[in-house]
Amino acid sequence: MARLVYERADVVPMLAEVFRELGYDGASMARIHERTGLGKGSLYHFFPDGKEDMAAAVLADIDTWFDRQVFAPLRLDPPEKAIDAMWRTVTEYFQGGGRVCLVGAFALDGTRDRFAIAVAGYFQRWIDALSDALVRSGRDSRLARDAAEEAVSGIQGALVLSRALDDRETFARAMTRLARRLRD
Amino acid sequence: MARLVYERADVVPMLAEVFRELGYDGASMARIHERTGLGKGSLYHFFPDGKEDMAAAVLADIDTWFDRQVFAPLRLDPPEKAIDAMWRTVTEYFQGGGRVCLVGAFALDGTRDRFAIAVAGYFQRWIDALSDALVRSGRDSRLARDAAEEAVSGIQGALVLSRALDDRETFARAMTRLARRLRD
DNA sequence: AATCCAGTGTACCAATCAGTACAATGGATT
DNA sequence: AATCCATTGTACTGATTGGTACACTGGATT
Numbered sequence: 001m002a003r004l005v006y007e008r009a010d011v012v013p014m015l016a017e018v019f020r021e022l023g024y025d026g027a028s029m030a031r032i033h034e035r036t037g038l039g040k041g042s043l044y045h046f047f048p049d050g051k052e053d054m055a056a057a058v059l060a061d062i063d064t065w066f067d068r069q070v071f072a073p074l075r076l077d078p079p080e081k082a083i084d085a086m087w088r089t090v091t092e093y094f095q096g097g098g099r100v101c102l103v104g105a106f107a108l109d110g111t112r113d114r115f116a117i118a119v120a121g122y123f124q125r126w127i128d129a130l131s132d133a134l135v136r137s138g139r140d141s142r143l144a145r146d147a148a149e150e151a152v153s154g155i156q157g158a159l160v161l162s163r164a165l166d167d168r169e170t171f172a173r174a175m176t177r178l179a180r181r182l183r184d
Numbered sequence: 185m186a187r188l189v190y191e192r193a194d195v196v197p198m199l200a201e202v203f204r205e206l207g208y209d210g211a212s213m214a215r216i217h218e219r220t221g222l223g224k225g226s227l228y229h230f231f232p233d234g235k236e237d238m239a240a241a242v243l244a245d246i247d248t249w250f251d252r253q254v255f256a257p258l259r260l261d262p263p264e265k266a267i268d269a270m271w272r273t274v275t276e277y278f279q280g281g282g283r284v285c286l287v288g289a290f291a292l293d294g295t296r297d298r299f300a301i302a303v304a305g306y307f308q309r310w311i312d313a314l315s316d317a318l319v320r321s322g323r324d325s326r327l328a329r330d331a332a333e334e335a336v337s338g339i340q341g342a343l344v345l346s347r348a349l350d351d352r353e354t355f356a357r358a359m360t361r362l363a364r365r366l367r368d
Numbered sequence: 369a370a371t372c373c374a375g376t377g378t379a380c381c382a383a384t385c386a387g388t389a390c391a392a393t394g395g396a397t398t
Numbered sequence: 399a400a401t402c403c404a405t406t407g408t409a410c411t412g413a414t415t416g417g418t419a420c421a422c423t424g425g426a427t428t
Contacts, residue, residue, distance in 0.1 A: 004376095021293075022209075023293030023295075024210075038376085039378080040376095040377080041378080041420095044417075045374080050417065051416075103348070107345075108289040108292060109205075109284075109289055110207060110210045120350060123345060146357065149358070150361055153338065154341050156340070156341040157340040157342070159292075160291050160344065161291075161333070164288065164306075165304050174333070174334070174337055177330070177334055189394085189406080212385065212386085213387080214385080214386095224388090225390095225407055226405065
């Protein structure tokens, strides 16, 4: 009989999807087991501190992904190119509004207090990186920060609204609107 | 010894605050008891179907409140006046970013499926009402709808971001930005 | 072939979960 | 004064919660 053997890195993305769908409190160990196929033995082997450990790992994973795919390019690549790439990458990552931002979802309920530093850091670094790109493209420093904040905030709003209305067109419209706002 | 006697209408706002802070799954009956002071007897007396019943009542309550305080004025009052009032009312209601939108929070996790109609209806009516006011103020119908969507979406994003950064200034800045966008 | 050890499955625990049952309270109605 | 009934407190249930303990598997190392 075949035996599936995972390592920690394989488990984190599955956990991310579970937390995304069910939220932190909604994701019980039983449901995590159901959706990942991993038994308690494996789960506590990889994440000795249980659920909190899992969520922290997921947040760290999301963080490094965005750092590499979005934030670093914004800081290093030609600004116009990096910003264009950001819109594409983000739209794909959130599957056009069909996939929720876990960090944003955590921010809204009591889970925030538990992961306050990770949650704040994620958004702060996003705004910083985007602001940096805008400054490098010749924008005034103060205006750049305001515009970056508007974009990041707008993406989160678009996710909430498109998910609430269960309509990806809403998300698509918001993204083109925000991209245009950022160009002016 | 004094005995506190509530009626259903007194309980709903307390429940709203509990769900707001803890989320739907985070709000256990024990915690609801703690924070409201009501025993299980009272809670199941008012809400025979338990938590789901409570959340539905809270959503309905929020809905009627917004209908009266925000949506109806947008449809009936002089548009510029009504829109100005909307920004004031909303800022006060969300306590400058310190208070979360329960409907938005529900939209992000698995709770949405349970209350999909109420959640979608809330945002749809908000967009419709604001769009109506913009049309009445002379805006083109298509542009009005787009602008209304941007505003409602933007408010939700501002709530997520200001809560994530734990900074009300972020919310305040977003509100003035959105109000200006709506005027152009 | 013997050992090792990362990864697994299962049985188990106390605490908490949502929900039920029902007797007690006490203001209002008659 | 007797009755009524909305509201409340408490004791209880069975299911589920997060978490622990531990024996087992099987590929890799020696």
